[in-house]
Amino acid sequence: MREFDNLDAFAAAVGEHLGYSEWLTVTQERVNQFADATDDHQWIHVDEPMAAAGPFGGTIAHGFLTLSLLSAFGPKIYKVNGIKMGINYGLNKVRFPQPVKVGSKVRAGAELVEVTDIPGGKQAVSKWTVEIDGEAKPACVAEWVTRFLA
Secondary structure, eight states, X not given: OEEESSHHHHHTTTTSEEEEOOOEEOOHXXXXXXXXXXXXXXXXXXXXXXXXXXXXXXXXXXXXXXXXXXXXXHHHHEEEOSOSEEEEEEEEEEEOOSOOBTTOEEEEEEEEEEEEEETTEEEEEEXXXXXXXXXXXXXXXXXXXXXXXX
């Protein structure tokens, strides 16, 4: 994990890759829990026998599940000290180039693209890539906007 002493040190890292998370196995249990939480029970996610005969040869994770894992991966990649809090401000762009088959391992990498001053802190734009172990294409590429309050 990369640790920054303060917001100025973090801002100085613009243009740098911040690191990678550990690999995480996407289980059917996690997919089912996400389906329950979002009320999205499409068969390609939760019906294992039907999905086995479908286009992916088995169940796949929801794209939004893959995206939401950034919240889990982020604190394992970097930490900014000396702040009151970080706030998820939104996303600029999100794409899902490759589905994540249940049982696959994924990890995220982050690059700090931009940091600007805002009242009480800084706003950061970072580019996140969720990789699938053994696959050429990533599962998700997203520009995440975060606000850090000093």
